[in-house]
Amino acid sequence: MSDPTDRAAGPLPVQITRLDFDIEWPPKHAAAYVIETPDPIVIDTGNPDERAETTIRDGLAAQGYELGDVNAAVVTHPHSDHIGQVPLLREAGATVYAPSAVLEQLERDPDDLANGVRDIGMSAGYRGEAVEREIERAQDSLRRNRQLLEPTDAVGFEFGDSFEAAGLEFEPVHTPGHQIHHASLAVTVGDQRILFSGDALIEPFRPGAIHVGIDYGAYEAVDAFHEAMDRLEGRSFDRVFPGHGPVFTDSERAIEHTRNELESLTADTLEAVVTIGPATPMELTRNRVGEVRHPAQLLDTLGALGTLERRERIEYVDHDGVREYAARKAPL
Structure with a gap:
């Protein structure tokens, strides 16, 4: 105090x-x-x-x-x-x-939340049980927060x-x-x-x-x-x-x-895409920070990827729900 x-x-x-x-x-x-x-x-x-x-x-x-x-x-x-x-x-x-x-x-309906976590988690590179763990974590958080507030x-x-x-x-x-x-x-x-x-x-x-x-x-x-x-x-x-x-x-x-700091995050994420792309958001996060210790590290990457895509610096290919990002090709 x-x-x-x-x-x-x-x-x-x-x-x-x-x-x-x-x-x-x-x-x-x-x-x-x-x-x-x-x-x-x-x-x-x-x-x-x-x-x-x-x-x-x-x-x-x-x-x-x-x-x-x-x-x-x-x-x-x-x-x-x-x-x-x-x-x-x-x-x-x-x-x-x-x-x-x-x-x-x-x-919010917990089933609707599960759909969002599943779709975005898969797009980021989560697989199998990892997706289900994230769904459970998100639903537990919703229930807890609803009880608190x-x-x-x-x-x-x-x-x-x-x-x-x-x-x-x-x-x-x-x-x-x-x-x-x-x-x-x-x-x-x-x-x-x-x-x-x-x-x-x-x-x-x-x-x-x-x-x-x-x-x-x-x-x-x-x-x-x-x-x-x-x-x-x-x-x-x-x-x-x-x-x-x-x-x-x-x-x-x-x-x-x-x-x-937001621009540094965006630049670092672009550098990761250029260095190892095509790559999933999870792979790009590991390239950017090393071991992913906190969900916020992946979430920073997802936000930066969205910004870079809207700035037309990168693009992705969807492979059965999984996004793989690469640098955007310059027009001929």
Whole structure:
């Protein structure tokens, strides 16, 4: 837990306390924030384990609050390290807010999800039991997230329409790429404009282009991330509170860094295609990063391949549902 007040931006008129949670996957931590207005608001809620519950309880207690004092919990996106303690806060009386598109997504038919994972997993180079494992993983994730962020027990908000929670007016900005229905939350506190950026904008690293996971739309992830940066660029924020990494003040520098990292990913993927193509996305990922340790590494590749195809730099041949990419031949 820390006080993210930054001297460059000046003191905030209300305290915003950061709660840090340990997670098992990189970057090994996640952050939530308590806006200490008369009716406290929690932005994101950490992961779903007992340690995270203790973090929430102890963090609130250190600021003189109990769980029942929290008026609202606002969710940026439905990954487990951000919605893990939603049930705890909801049961204590907090109103839960989340993007309406997220709540609709959580109602998806598991069989439809299986079809998406099967088609895209096969296209990427998964075989046999590996495809079935990915389907099981995706369906388990859907069931878990639906239990954590129960759609019928949350208030949905629309992108582009401001909404009020506990006396503060939030502007949800649609920032896909890391997650297809991700919301970055712009809000004015006193005389300062701040952004709760979730996993859309982080310093000093780029979040994975997870977007939809292994599912229909995976090849659109990098383009979607660029669209997210388009929506944030040119806005003025005094301070940005991300879901990982430190609080920062220079949002334009973080946007530029994210764009540069996306372009580096795209260039590296093109180099892999030129070097070993025709090749499947899985083979290209191994060429790019070595051993594939995390699904995000493959998902980055899928997103970059989609971008390169739309830029007419590469093309693929479909072999019974499996894509093999090669550099696009120049016209005669």
